[in-house]
Amino acid sequence: MAETVKQTVIRIIADQAMLEPQDVTMDQTLDDLGIDSLGLVESIFAIEEAFDISVPFNANDPTESDFDISSVAAIVGAVEGLIAAQKA
Amino acid sequence: MRRVVITGAGTINPLGHSVPATLEAMREGRCGIGPLDIRDIDRLAVKIGGQVRDYDPLVEFNRQQIALYDRFTQFTLLAARQAIAQSGLSFVGELAARAGVVLGTSGGGLNTQDENYRAVYEEGKNRVHPFVVPKLMNNAAASHVSMQHNLKGPSFTVATACSSSNHAMGQAFQMIRTGLAEVMVTGGSESMLCFGGVKAWEGLRVMSKDACRPFSATRNGMVQGEGAGVFVFEERERAIKRGAEILAEVAGFAMSSDAADIVMPSKNGAARAIAGAVADAGEPLERVGYINAHGTGTAANDKTECAAVADVFGHHADALMISSTKSMHGHLIGGTGAVELLACIMALRDGVIAPTIGYEEPDPECALDVVPNEARDAQVDVVLSNAFAFGGLNAVLALRAV
Numbered sequence: 469m470a471e472t473v474k475q476t477v478i479r480i481i482a483d484q485a486m487l488e489p490q491d492v493t494m495d496q497t498l499d500d501l502g503i504d505s506l507g508l509v510e511s512i513f514a515i516e517e518a519f520d521i522s523v524p525f526n527a528n529d530p531t532e533s534d535f536d537i538s539s540v541a542a543i544v545g546a547v548e549g550l551i552a553a554q555k556a
Numbered sequence: 557m558r559r560v561v562i563t564g565a566g567t568i569n570p571l572g573h574s575v576p577a578t579l580e581a582m583r584e585g586r587c588g589i590g591p592l593d594i595r596d597i598d599r600l601a602v603k604i605g606g607q608v609r610d611y612d613p614l615v616e617f618n619r620q621q622i623a624l625y626d627r628f629t630q631f632t633l634l635a636a637r638q639a640i641a642q643s644g645l646s647f648v649g650e651l652a653a654r655a656g657v658v659l660g661t662s663g664g665g666l667n668t669q670d671e672n673y674r675a676v677y678e679e680g681k682n683r684v685h686p687f688v689v690p691k692l693m694n695n696a697a698a699s700h701v702s703m704q705h706n707l708k709g710p711s712f713t714v715a716t717a718c719s720s721s722n723h724a725m726g727q728a729f730q731m732i733r734t735g736l737a738e739v740m741v742t743g744g745s746e747s748m749l750c751f752g753g754v755k756a757w758e759g760l761r762v763m764s765k766d767a768c769r770p771f772s773a774t775r776n777g778m779v780q781g782e783g784a785g786v787f788v789f790e791e792r793e794r795a796i797k798r799g800a801e802i803l804a805e806v807a808g809f810a811m812s813s814d815a816a817d818i819v820m821p822s823k824n825g826a827a828r829a830i831a832g833a834v835a836d837a838g839e840p841l842e843r844v845g846y847i848n849a850h851g852t853g854t855a856a857n858d859k860t861e862c863a864a865v866a867d868v869f870g871h872h873a874d875a876l877m878i879s880s881t882k883s884m885h886g887h888l889i890g891g892t893g894a895v896e897l898l899a900c901i902m903a904l905r906d907g908v909i910a911p912t913i914g915y916e917e918p919d920p921e922c923a924l925d926v927v928p929n930e931a932r933d934a935q936v937d938v939v940l941s942n943a944f945a946f947g948g949l950n951a952v953l954a955l956r957a958v
Contacts, residue, residue, distance in 0.1 A: 504820075505819075505820065505856075506817075506818070506819055506820075509759075509760060509761050512761070513759070525761055526761055526762075526776055526777060527760065527761040527762050527854075528762055528764075528775065528776055528777045528854050528855040528856075529776065529855055532776075
């Protein structure tokens with residue numbers, strides 16, 4: 469069975485955090501997972517590659533970007549939104 | 557210890573093809589950043605940069621030379637020619653052996669790499685021009701300057717990303733100071749504005765798509781530039797004896813390593829280099845009137861740099877001026893410190909402080925006098941030029957008025 473968007477995003481984040489996917493929960497933040505700014509930029513790259521989408525994100529001011537990174541759930545939601553918008 | 561002075565300066569950069577043109581643009585707060593004119597621009601997300609405009613290599617060099625000179629080498633040779641002409645020196649006999657060239661660059665012949673990778677990968681060619689290697693190598697510029705001007709002393713290239721020029725000039729300074737050389741041609745050059753060069757920077761997501769606004773709360777990243785700055789450093793007694801025009805004294809230099817992160821800067825590492833350069837110049841902190849900031853326009857740099865300056869200078873941080881000319885010429889990466897040293901010389905000689913243009917809104921985390929938008933008349937005696945590279949390698953120069 470193919471991975472869902474949620475599964476793929478969690479796999480990418482877990483990979484970056486050097487954890488098993490089952491150890492990543494939806495309410496965790498990147499801080500909780502120990503992912504720093506460089507890790508975040510790398511995760512976004514992996515997400516863009518996995519879904520063939522473009523993620524609007526400026527590392528200078530992550531909170532100003534349209535891409536919500538406040539928790540794992542927020543990232544999954546944002547990716548689903550981008551897929552819907554860009555694949556429509 | 558021997559003292560070192562600057563007796564020549566040359567440049568080509570987005571603000572002008574000479575030192576007077578560049579200083580005029582800095583005085584007027586002119587912006588050299590605009591739409592990039594490079595191949596495959598439609599496939600780039602970042603479409604602006606500080607390009608050298610109105611430049612035709614065929615006016616300056618013949619076809620055989622262009623076959624050997626990457627754009628970064630061309631810029632270097634033009635800047636070196638101006639600097640050496642201004643110094644009035646010719647390198648013959650004993651002086652030739654006691655004069656060298658140390659230059660900074662980060663990408664070296666990146667345009668040459670880009671073009672030739674295209675040829676073999678994209679166009680499927682199985683043959684490249686025979687001079688690709690000598691054209692792209694990072695020391696090509698230093699070697700061609702050495703050949704054109706008969707500089708036979710210590711010569712090499714320094715590559716420490718955004719600090720390359722400052723590290724190079726620091727080495728040249730130390731060499732004359734310690735008696736290893738009498739005259740050094742030094743500075744740096746960069747030409748990364750090609751599809752691959754810009755695409756690589758896009759990946760880090762720290763590039764602005766509209767403007768470089770250092771220290772402004774509205775900043776959204778850095779903008780790349782290209783060009784070269786080259787200087788003639790000379791032992792002071794020698795320069796005085798021959799009646800040379802002295803532009804400024806190179807008074808101090810310090811370097812440090814953050815030993816922390818490959819991209820994020822550290823306040824402590826920056827502060828150690830700043831304090832070290834002032835101490836090396838033998839000056840009290842209160843004498844520093846102007847700092848040409850590294851000021852990239854990224855959140856990470858600007859906040860860290862301002863905090864480091866505040867830490868080092870204490871109350872005096874509010875009295876000194878600090879500006880980033882990258883707002884006008886962009887970030888020349890390995891050549892940036894050299895072009896920025898021109899703003900330091902202008903401050904000391906002409907009493908004009910180059911502005912930080914594009915400044916829109918104060919940032920409480922950068923609460924220093926950043927000379928917003930307009931140049932300012934001020935008399936300063938000691939100035940600093942900061943450079944803080946990816947990899948945490950910091951290099952700060954201190955200049956003194958003569």
